Amino acid sequence: MTPSDYEYLRKLLKDLSGLDLSADKQYLIDSRLQPLARKSGLSNIGELVAKMKSGSGAFIAEVVEAMTTNETFFFRDKVPFDHFRGSIIPEILQARAARKSIRIWCAAGSTGQEPYSLAMCLKEMSAALVGWRVEILATDLSQDVLEKSRSGIYSQFEVQRGLPIQMLVKYFKQTGELWQVNGDIRAMVQHRQLNLLHDFSQLGSFDVIFCRNVLIYFDQDTKIDIFGRLARAMEPDGFLVLGAAETVVGLSDVFKASPERRGLYRPSGVHAAPARTSVLGANAPKAIAMAGL
Amino acid sequence: MKTCLVVDDSSVVRKVARRILEAMDFRIVEAEDGAKALDECRQGLPEAILLDWNMPVMDGYEFLGELRRMPGGGTPKVVFCTTENGVEHISRALAAGADEYIMKPFDKHIVASKFREVGLLPSTTLTLA
Numbered sequence: 258m259t260p261s262d263y264e265y266l267r268k269l270l271k272d273l274s275g276l277d278l279s280a281d282k283q284y285l286i287d288s289r290l291q292p293l294a295r296k297s298g299l300s301n302i303g304e305l306v307a308k309m310k311s312g313s314g315a316f317i318a319e320v321v322e323a324m325t326t327n328e329t330f331f332f333r334d335k336v337p338f339d340h341f342r343g344s345i346i347p348e349i350l351q352a353r354a355a356r357k358s359i360r361i362w363c364a365a366g367s368t369g370q371e372p373y374s375l376a377m378c379l380k381e382m383s384a385a386l387v388g389w390r391v392e393i394l395a396t397d398l399s400q401d402v403l404e405k406s407r408s409g410i411y412s413q414f415e416v417q418r419g420l421p422i423q424m425l426v427k428y429f430k431q432t433g434e435l436w437q438v439n440g441d442i443r444a445m446v447q448h449r450q451l452n453l454l455h456d457f458s459q460l461g462s463f464d465v466i467f468c469r470n471v472l473i474y475f476d477q478d479t480k481i482d483i484f485g486r487l488a489r490a491m492e493p494d495g496f497l498v499l500g501a502a503e504t505v506v507g508l509s510d511v512f513k514a515s516p517e518r519r520g521l522y523r524p525s526g527v528h529a530a531p532a533r534t535s536v537l538g539a540n541a542p543k544a545i546a547m548a549g550l
Numbered sequence: 551m552k553t554c555l556v557v558d559d560s561s562v563v564r565k566v567a568r569r570i571l572e573a574m575d576f577r578i579v580e581a582e583d584g585a586k587a588l589d590e591c592r593q594g595l596p597e598a599i600l601l602d603w604n605m606p607v608m609d610g611y612e613f614l615g616e617l618r619r620m621p622g623g624g625t626p627k628v629v630f631c632t633t634e635n636g637v638e639h640i641s642r643a644l645a646a647g648a649d650e651y652i653m654k655p656f657d658k659h660i661v662a663s664k665f666r667e668v669g670l671l672p673s674t675t676l677t678l679a
Contacts, residue, residue: 330663335666335673336673413653414657417652417653417660417663418659418660418663419663421650421667422640422644422650422651422664422667423644425640426637426640426641426644431635431636431637434635
């Protein structure tokens with residue numbers, strides 16, 4: 258990969274998906290795009306870039322998809338789900354006792370392990386939730402991962418990471434070497450394609466937003482913008498859950514860290530500075546249309 | 551240092567499991583069938599047992615029954631690790647007192663995940679993207 262190839266990829270990914278590839282992320286391009294190049298009959302990243310430059314919108318979309326897909330597991334990092342069961346839901350049960358409704362958004366739902374983990378937690382608590390309307394919305398940039406998430410079908414490897422065996426037996430049905438999440442759990446999750454860079458105010462207001470391990474790929478300005486818009490998509494007493502290595506602290510006042518609960522943030526009540534409605538550049542709309550995103 | 555007893559009739563599997571578990575700071579004891587595993591347990595109960603199902607002389611299911619009947623036999627965490635990947639086997643194993651269940655093929659991530667589930671590893675290990 259030549260420096261100019263790298264620069265081309267860096268700029269295109271930044272414009273289309275907000276993905277911020279600093280110099281030390283070159284390994285990510287190699288590891289994600291070499292397989293795609295091979296699959297497409299191309300010898301190297303240089304040829305891959307040439308094909309992108311030749312104007313193939315569908316191929317550009319494939320490249321973006323390969324770069325933005327993240328690996329995920331059931332009950333990833335465990336602690337956020339302990340918080341969910343142990344304090345978030347109990348507090349919401351009190352706070353929404355009159356409304357009897359909970360809206361949860363998995364803002365980087367990926368292949369579904371996170372929203373289905375939440376659904377299983379809620380199913381375990383179903384006695385306390387009788388008569389409640391619970392909505393889990395899972396969104397992602399990638400159509401491929403949304404399809405997989407909708408299907409709820411996982412490999413033997415995938416169901417053995419993070420998932421206690423008792424939950425596997427209870428909430429999944431086995432067909433050969435594949436396991437599918439039971440229909441009643443799947444029915445608890447709605448799926449929708451969404452680019453976090455775009456306006457999402459039409460989604461309404463949520464009680465809980467999981468936005469884990471996706472913002473780490475964005476640059477500072479993009480992160481700040483998204484935090485501001487997440488705060489506006491959240492009830493004043495709602496909960497934001499970030500990934501293990503992420504924080505809002507030092508970036509934005511719109512959330513404050515929850516003292517004893519690592520990874521949990523609550524709206525601070527401070528309003529963000531008027532945000533731009535989109536962080537995308539002037540050429541972006543055309544590029545996005547071309548990429549089919 | 552915690553001890554893990556690796557019970558499998560395949561020396562290759564025992565070697566792979568040993569490598570994975572030693573990297574997780576376990577002291578390893580090996581046994582090639584359920585009877586030899588019981589002998590090891592009589593000499594000293596390990597904290598963890600990685601247990602194959604199908605073995606000559608005494609299989610994993612029979613070993614588990616014998617283990618749980620031993621004095622103190624309720625304490626070791628037993629994680630099955632077997633090619634038997636059907637729900638019926640899993641349910642039988644859990645009913646007989648297994649703590650967790652790994653369906654082969656396995657890798658270090660799966661072993662770590664299952665060992666965390668049963669409290670043999672701290673759950674504070676982060677999984678970074």
